[in-house]
Amino acid sequence: MRAYDLIKHKRDGGALTSEQVRALVAGYVDGSVADYQMAAFAMAVFFRGMSGDEVVGLTQAMLHSGIVVDLADVPGVKVDKHSTGGVGDKISLPLAPAVAACGVPVPMVSGRGLGHTGGTLDKLESIPGFKVDLPLTDYRRLVRDLGCCLIGQTKEIAPADKKLYALRDVTATVDCIPLIASSIMSKKLAEGIDALVLDVKVGSGAFMKKRDDAATLARTMVELGAGMGKQVVARLTSMEQPLGALVGNALEVLESIEVLSGGGPKDVVELTVELGAEMLVLGKVARDVADGRARISKSLQDGSAKERFGRIIEAQGGDRRVLDDVRRLPTAPRTLPVPAPRAGYVTAVDTEAVGIASMLLGGGRQRASDAVDPRVGLAVHRRIGDRVEAGEPLVTLHVADAGVDAAAARARDAFVIGDGPVPAPALFLERIAGGTA
Numbered sequence: 420m421r422a423y424d425l426i427k428h429k430r431d432g433g434a435l436t437s438e439q440v441r442a443l444v445a446g447y448v449d450g451s452v453a454d455y456q457m458a459a460f461a462m463a464v465f466f467r468g469m470s471g472d473e474v475v476g477l478t479q480a481m482l483h484s485g486i487v488v489d490l491a492d493v494p495g496v497k498v499d500k501h502s503t504g505g506v507g508d509k510i511s512l513p514l515a516p517a518v519a520a521c522g523v524p525v526p527m528v529s530g531r532g533l534g535h536t537g538g539t540l541d542k543l544e545s546i547p548g549f550k551v552d553l554p555l556t557d558y559r560r561l562v563r564d565l566g567c568c569l570i571g572q573t574k575e576i577a578p579a580d581k582k583l584y585a586l587r588d589v590t591a592t593v594d595c596i597p598l599i600a601s602s603i604m605s606k607k608l609a610e611g612i613d614a615l616v617l618d619v620k621v622g623s624g625a626f627m628k629k630r631d632d633a634a635t636l637a638r639t640m641v642e643l644g645a646g647m648g649k650q651v652v653a654r655l656t657s658m659e660q661p662l663g664a665l666v667g668n669a670l671e672v673l674e675s676i677e678v679l680s681g682g683g684p685k686d687v688v689e690l691t692v693e694l695g696a697e698m699l700v701l702g703k704v705a706r707d708v709a710d711g712r713a714r715i716s717k718s719l720q721d722g723s724a725k726e727r728f729g730r731i732i733e734a735q736g737g738d739r740r741v742l743d744d745v746r747r748l749p750t751a752p753r754t755l756p757v758p759a760p761r762a763g764y765v766t767a768v769d770t771e772a773v774g775i776a777s778m779l780l781g782g783g784r785q786r787a788s789d790a791v792d793p794r795v796g797l798a799v800h801r802r803i804g805d806r807v808e809a810g811e812p813l814v815t816l817h818v819a820d821a822g823v824d825a826a827a828a829r830a831r832d833a834f835v836i837g838d839g840p841v842p843a844p845a846l847f848l849e850r851i852a853g854g855t856a
């Protein structure tokens with residue numbers, strides 16, 4: 420079977436068998452299929468799509484390109500959460516310790532920010548000393564002893580996805596439902612979970628701009644999970660504006676600490692509570708979602724989630740004192756307000772542009788090899804539906820030396836200001852679950 424023939428078959432609209440997909444992925448990992456051939460294949464999938472069986476075949480091939488972590492010796496139902504990526508989406512930081520504090524183990528393998536989206540690993544690394552590249556033996560031990568560990572994709576976890584994702588990122592083949600679904604699910608199924616909650620983002624700051632596409636992506640992932648015997652619940656949530664008020668790595672840690680201290684912006688709290696409630700139900704700790712909400716809210720109010728995060732930070736080499744003294748987080752040398760060009764009401768936000776503004780300041784990366792500056796980002800002062808007067812700040816940039824003018828222009832142009840008020844978009848759009856979940 421030549422890679423050339425498989426690419427051509429896909430290009431011409433044919434379907435590949437599981438064996439053919441497996442052979443292609445195996446060849447890509449061992450180097451006998453070249454980057455340019457895999458890029459051509461990804462582009463053929465982008466235009467032709469994949470059948471359900473092909474997506475299963477691709478997911479299985481990527482999952483088994485590495486090891487599937489065995490967490491059988493950790494008591495309880497292990498549940499993770501994954502977001503398809505957005506702007507200001509720091510939910511994993513308060514969520515994982517809150518769920519662990521409520522008694523459900525959370526094995527969490529996260530990603531880095533790429534393009535306009537932020538990544539949990541970059542945020543965690545802005546906590547001085549925090550290590551995300553722990554060996555799997557430490558990962559297993561911490562999930563067992565602390566109920567949570569927050570690491571990056573190691574070389575053992577779905578290496579084919581790691582290689583393919585980097586290739587897709589530079590060949591304009593990221594925003595493709597079968598490729599996203601198989602990428603996310605191969606990693607999640609490898610990390611040792613029993614069940615999974617997916618936060619599928621929809622809107623101007625998400626990969627999926629349209630609700631129908633997001634629902635198709637969610638359904639594809641729920642079915643992939645069910646096919647592997649895992650319960651998966653997907654929530655479609657709005658990314659029509661940044662989540663919370665702060666965007667940027669250390670800034671998002673700061674906002675997460677507010678949530679873990681019983682405060683924080685309403686949308687960040689609501690999303691943490693809702694996704695956490697779903698996880699507690701899947702983890703068989705809560706009777707139903709209402710009971711789950713009450714338990715997560717209590718853990719945020721009574722300090723138990725914050726205490727758990729402190730233990731996780733310490734175990735992963737970080738300085739837990741940031742939790743009580745946020746001045747220990749890296750801070751940008753200066754701030755710069757971006758004024759509204761006119762008076763009116765915010766009617767829409769180009770959330771992707773807000774994410775790009777943060778990236779231009781150094782908070783994100785254009786290429787996977789770029790370093791990020793943990794100090795920079797934006798504070799967002801106006802949300803959809805809010806009134807603003809001419810000259811009042813829409814956002815405040817937290818800047819170092821890079822990209823200030825370009826970021827200011829992007830941030831200003833991201834806000835559409837109209838004459839009349841509009842309703843704020845709903846945060847929760849749809850729930851998609853398989854079988855018994």
Ligand code: URA
Nearest residue numbers: 503504598599602603
């Ligand atoms: N996140 C992933 O892990 N993979 C994708 O393809 C897109 C988002």
